[in-house]
Every structure is written in structure tokens, then in C-alpha cells.
Amino acid sequence: MLAAIATLTTRLDQALVSAFGPDLAGTDPVLVPASNPKFGDFQANGAMALAKRLKDKPRAIAEKIVAHLEVTDLCEPPEIAGPGFINLRLKATYIEAQLNALTGDERLGVAAVAQPQKVIVDFSSPNIAKEMHVGHLRSTIIGDSIARVLEFAGHDVLRLNHVGDWGTQFGMLITHLQTACPEALTSGGNVDIGDLVTFYKQAKERFDQDEDFKARSREAVVALQSGDATARAAWTALCNQSRKAFQTLYDRLDICLTERGESFYNPFLADVVQELAAQGLLVADQGAQVVFLEGFSNKEGDPLPLIIQKSDGGFNYATTDLAAIRYRTQEDGAQRILYVVDAGQGNHFAQVFQVAARAGWIPEGVELTHVPFGVVQGEDGKKFKTRSGETVRLKDLLDEAVTRSRVDLETRIQTEGREETEEFIQTVAETVGIGAVKYADLSQNRTSNYIFSYDKMLALQGNTAPYLLYAYVRVQGISRKGTIDLSQLGTDAAVHLGDDSEFTLAKHLLQLDEVVAEVARDLLPSRLCQYLFELSQKFNQFYDRCSVLQAEEPQRTSRLILCDLTARTLKLGLSLLGIAVLERM
Numbered sequence: 001m002l003a004a005i006a007t008l009t010t011r012l013d014q015a016l017v018s019a020f021g022p023d024l025a026g027t028d029p030v031l032v033p034a035s036n037p038k039f040g041d042f043q044a045n046g047a048m049a050l051a052k053r054l055k056d057k058p059r060a061i062a063e064k065i066v067a068h069l070e071v072t073d074l075c076e077p078p079e080i081a082g083p084g085f086i087n088l089r090l091k092a093t094y095i096e097a098q099l100n101a102l103t104g105d106e107r108l109g110v111a112a113v114a115q116p117q118k119v120i121v122d123f124s125s126p127n128i129a130k131e132m133h134v135g136h137l138r139s140t141i142i143g144d145s146i147a148r149v150l151e152f153a154g155h156d157v158l159r160l161n162h163v164g165d166w167g168t169q170f171g172m173l174i175t176h177l178q179t180a181c182p183e184a185l186t187s188g189g190n191v192d193i194g195d196l197v198t199f200y201k202q203a204k205e206r207f208d209q210d211e212d213f214k215a216r217s218r219e220a221v222v223a224l225q226s227g228d229a230t231a232r233a234a235w236t237a238l239c240n241q242s243r244k245a246f247q248t249l250y251d252r253l254d255i256c257l258t259e260r261g262e263s264f265y266n267p268f269l270a271d272v273v274q275e276l277a278a279q280g281l282l283v284a285d286q287g288a289q290v291v292f293l294e295g296f297s298n299k300e301g302d303p304l305p306l307i308i309q310k311s312d313g314g315f316n317y318a319t320t321d322l323a324a325i326r327y328r329t330q331e332d333g334a335q336r337i338l339y340v341v342d343a344g345q346g347n348h349f350a351q352v353f354q355v356a357a358r359a360g361w362i363p364e365g366v367e368l369t370h371v372p373f374g375v376v377q378g379e380d381g382k383k384f385k386t387r388s389g390e391t392v393r394l395k396d397l398l399d400e401a402v403t404r405s406r407v408d409l410e411t412r413i414q415t416e417g418r419e420e421t422e423e424f425i426q427t428v429a430e431t432v433g434i435g436a437v438k439y440a441d442l443s444q445n446r447t448s449n450y451i452f453s454y455d456k457m458l459a460l461q462g463n464t465a466p467y468l469l470y471a472y473v474r475v476q477g478i479s480r481k482g483t484i485d486l487s488q489l490g491t492d493a494a495v496h497l498g499d500d501s502e503f504t505l506a507k508h509l510l511q512l513d514e515v516v517a518e519v520a521r522d523l524l525p526s527r528l529c530q531y532l533f534e535l536s537q538k539f540n541q542f543y544d545r546c547s548v549l550q551a552e553e554p555q556r557t558s559r560l561i562l563c564d565l566t567a568r569t570l571k572l573g574l575s576l577l578g579i580a581v582l583e584r585m
């Protein structure tokens with residue numbers, strides 16, 4: 001592995017700061033990528049800002065900076081342009097040396113962080129006995145990718161599934177279970193209750209129509225909360241049933257999660273109330289125990305209360321989240337907690353974080369972040385629904401993507417006159433279909449709403465999974481055609497760049513470390529998608545212009561190294577998005 005080398009921009013930044021000299025230490029060199037490749041690779045605009053302060057012409061300042069700038073190992077002699085921009089062009093020898101160093105580096109230049117943190121990513125978190133909807137799918141896909149990036153960066157990540165496995169809805173579910181599936185109450189939770197969504201609807205119907213049922217449901221809630229064995233067995237059976245359905249989906253999506261549902265925090269809810277009271281934050285308000293929030297008010301302009309304990313003694317979603325914060329900071333030792341939850345819950349988290357902070361449950365240096373995302377819309381711009389207006393079942397959604405990718409594949413196989421086994425077709429269809437669903441979600445800036453379109457996500461052109469997978473497959477094709485094991489190109493093999501498209505590709509390959517660092521900081525996987533998309537484009541341009549297998553040595557080997565680095569970068573990058581690659585498609 002490479003020694004933790006400072007990233008290129010850090011090195012250039014440092015060189016510029018040194019050139020400013022001690023009097024101007026702390027001045028921002030304003031280093032940005034060049035606006036046009038004609039001018040080189042980077043541009044430092046710091047001289048402009050200094051001009052005013054030093055009462056000198058920016059060009060004169062730029063000249064002084066350049067005179068002291070020591071970047072000969074990295075750049076061609078710097079040039080000054082316009083009123084005082086400093087243009088920097090990377091040296092071919094530098095780029096080549098960096099690329100050569102990557103060939104032996106499994107991490108492709110991405111250094112592990114110097115100070116690993118304990119990070120909790122709270123994501124997916126569906127509700128038991130309710131449909132896991134597309135919002136949960138977004139949370140699952142985005143949360144998993146963020147967790148993967150942080151893990152790769154070297155952090156100690158705990159992936160928590162905060163499932164909604166507690167609450168008053170269990171009263172009606174348990175009561176319905178007593179007549180619909182009585183064996184579930186005695187069999188230790190190992191009974192097949194069937195489709196829970198239908199079950200939930202039936203229970204709700206009875207609850208709304210039947211007063212006696214309603215009364216018994218209320219009693220069931222009390223029984224469950226007081227640990228009654230029968231109620232507990234019914235609850236366990238319901239949770240197990242949901243868990244099985246969730247797990248099938250997680251397996252198919254290759255998602256790892258540790259379940260720690262709302263019920264886990266039950267034993268700590270009383271402590272939350274007690275500590276809030278001890279801090280003097282708790283106020284009795286119309287029979288409920290509340291904390292009045294700072295900076296939140298209702299329509300009348302009165303301060304808004306966060307209800308901690310309801311007048312009937314019950315607790316809220318927010319109370320559980322407070323207990324969870326306390327547990328995660330105190331018991332898990334989390335230094336950073338990320339909540340990958342739809343943007344609609346922004347206020348909820350702002351309020352809960354505020355109360356936790358005032359209660360002293362967020363130690364110095366610990367960072368809690370709501371990582372919001374927008375809603376999923378159909379191609380008509382409305383909420384994503386089936387034709388008949390029902391919520392789309394996630395299994396159906398994935399099946400549809402796979403079926404469509406299979407149709408595309410079979411058409412291609414036929415037009416190309418290929419013969420493929422059923423096993424091949426199935427694997428490719430599944431990998432492309434699932435990959436396309438994930439990529440379509442991740443490639444959008446998560447904060448905006450996202451329009452779900454099977455056609456767009458499965459297209460072979462554009463910023464899609466198939467386009468990226470195809471670039472990877474192209475490299476594998478080269479290796480097969482030339483019967484070359486790309487991992488065995490030899491230790492003395494080296495890159496020598498010539499064509500512009502080679503330089504462009506090479507420089508892009510060197511940016512992975514910065515992109516990964518950015519994603520770990522800003523939690524925007526779309527940035528990584530954009531990088532991989534551009535990588536695929538730059539590779540395709542290179543491959544269209546430069547022959548590889550037909551080239552003369554040493555160019556041939558050099559280009560094979562570029563191909564290999566591209567494929568490895570794609571594979572690693574896609575793995576951070578939770579997407580698998582294929583050797584052929």
C-alpha cells in the first residue's frame with residue numbers, strides 16, 4: 001500500500017502557501033481545477049485577493065509567488081495568465097510515476113484515515129407488519145453506500161436497522177392474530193402468518209369497525225408493555241414474520257444490517273424521562289410530560305413542545321430516538337451518528353438533537369447528522385404508485401427491473417447471434433437489474449426528489465449502471481481477446497503516456513482518493529457516481545482513439561496498464577455503491 005501520501009491538491013496548496021512566505025501565512029491560494037485544459041490542470045487565483053490587501057497589481061504578486069513556488073517535481077514551469085492567474089500543468093513524469101505506484105496498490109491510492117472514528121449509520125429502518133416502501137428502499141441503498149465508503153475509509157462502522165417494532169399498532173395486530181392464527185401464540189414465534197401487509201389491513205379494518213375489538217386491542221397493548229407471555233409470543237411471531245420478508249430483500253440487495261429496533265430502547269425510556277426531569281427540562285403540559293423547544297413554534301407563535309411521555313403514560317417515536325442517542329453515545333461510544341431518513345423527518349431530528357444536546361447526551365466532538373433524501377416519484381412526477389394506485393411492493397419493483405434487463409439482454413444476444421446459457425442470462429439480468437435500481441437512486445443528488453424510470457436506469461448510454469458495467473466488461477474483453485492476465489503485467493511494466501486521451505484518462509484515475517474523501521465528508525454518493533461515469537467516458541474515448549492489443553511495445557503494455565487501472569477503479573468504485581460487476585454481459 002502507498003504510504004499515506006498527501007493528495008495532489010494538498011501538496012500544491014502547501015507549495016503555494018510556502019511561496020506566499022511567512023508574512024502571508026494563512027492566505028488561501030484559491031486553487032481550483034483549470035477552467036479549460038488549454039491552460040493546464042489547475043489554476044491558483046489567490047493573487048487577486050491579495051492585490052487589495054497588499055496594494056499591488058495582482059500580476060506582480062503572481063510573479064512573486066511563482067518566483068518562490070517549488071513545484072518542479074509536480075508541474076511544468078507555472079505560467080501567469082490574464083490579470084494574475086497562476087496556471088499549473090502537471091508533468092507527464094509525475095503522472096506516470098503516480099500511476100505506476102497505483103498498479104501495486106490494492107486501495108488504488110485511497111489512503112485510510114489517520115484517525116478512524118466509531119460511526120453509526122442508522123438506515124433502512126422499516127416498520128414491522130407494514131409495507132417496506134420505496135422510501136425505505138432509498139434509505140437502504142443510500143445508507144449502505146455511505147456505510148461502505150466510511151468502512152473503506154477505515155472507520156469502525158455500526159450499521160443499525162432502527163426498525164419500528166413497537167407501538168400501539170401492535171394491539172390490533174396481536175388481537176387479530178388471536179383469531180386469525182392462534183397457533184402463533186404458542187409456537188414460539190415460528191409460524192407462517194402469510195402476507196403481513198394483508199394481515200395489517202384486515203386488523204385495521206376490524207379495529208375501525210368493531211368496538212369490542214378496539215377495546216381488546218387496547219388491553220393487548222397494555223399486556224405487551226407489561227411483559228405478558230401470550231402478548232409477547234404474538235409480538236415475537238409478528239416480528240419474525242416481518243424479519244423474514246425484510247431479510248429476503250436485504251439478501252437480494254447484498255445489504256448487511258444489525259437489527260436494533262425501537263423495542264430495544266424500552267428499558268431506557270424511564271431513564272430518559274428521569275434525566276430530563278433532573279435537568280429541569282421536563283414540563284407538565286395538559287397531562288403530558290414535554291420539553292419546550294427553542295426556535296420552534298406553532299401556528300399561533302407559541303413555543304412548540306416535544307412530547308416525551310403522553311398523558312396515558314405511553315412514549316413517542318421521539319422518546320425512543322432520545323434513548324437511542326443516549327445509548328449510542330454512552331454505550332456504543334459513537335463519535336458520529338448518521339440518520340439516513342427521508343427529508344420529511346427533518347424537523348423530528350432537529351428537535352430530538354436539540355433536546356439531546358440540552359440534556360447533555362451529545363459529548364463534545366460527537367456529531368449527529370440527519371442525512372435526508374427526497375421522495376421517489378413516478379414518471380408523471382407524482383408519488384410513485386402502481387397503475388391501480390397502490391404502493392409498489394419492493395419485490396415487484398426489483399422483479400420488474402430484472403425482467404426488463406433480461407428482455408434487453410435476450411434481444412442483444414439474438415441480434416449479435418450469440419449463444420448463452422440460462423445461468424448466464426439469469427446472472428446478468430439480476431446483476432444489471434439490481435445494479436440499475438441502485439445506481440439510478442445513488443446517481444441523483446439525494447436531497448432532490450427522484451423520478452423512477454425503468455427505461456432510463458436500464459439504458460446502455462448515459463449515466464447508468466449498464467454504461468459503467470459495460471466499460472468494465474470492455475476491459476475484460478480485451479484481456480480475454482489477448483489472453484492476457486491483467487494482474488500479471490510484470491513488476492517492471494510501466495506507463496508511458498502519449499495521446500491526449502491517455503493523459504485525460506490517467507489524470508482522472510488519480511482522483512479516486514479525493515473523491516472518496518469527499519463522499520466520506522459530504523455523504524453524497526452521487527459524487528462517486530459522477531466520477532465513475534466520467535471515468536467510463538474517458539476510457540471509451542481513449543479506447544476509441546488508441547489501439548491496445550495491436551500497439552507496439554512498450555506502448556502496448558502501458559495501455560494495458562491503463563485498461564487494468566480503469567477496470568479496477570470501476571470495480572472498487574461500484575463496490576462502494578454496493579454494485580457488483582460482470583466479466584461479460
Ligand code: ARG
Nearest residue numbers: 122125126127162163164341
Ligand atoms: N421507522 C421509521 C420510518 O419508517 C424510520 C426510522 C429512522 N430512524 C430513526 N432513528 N428514527 O419512518
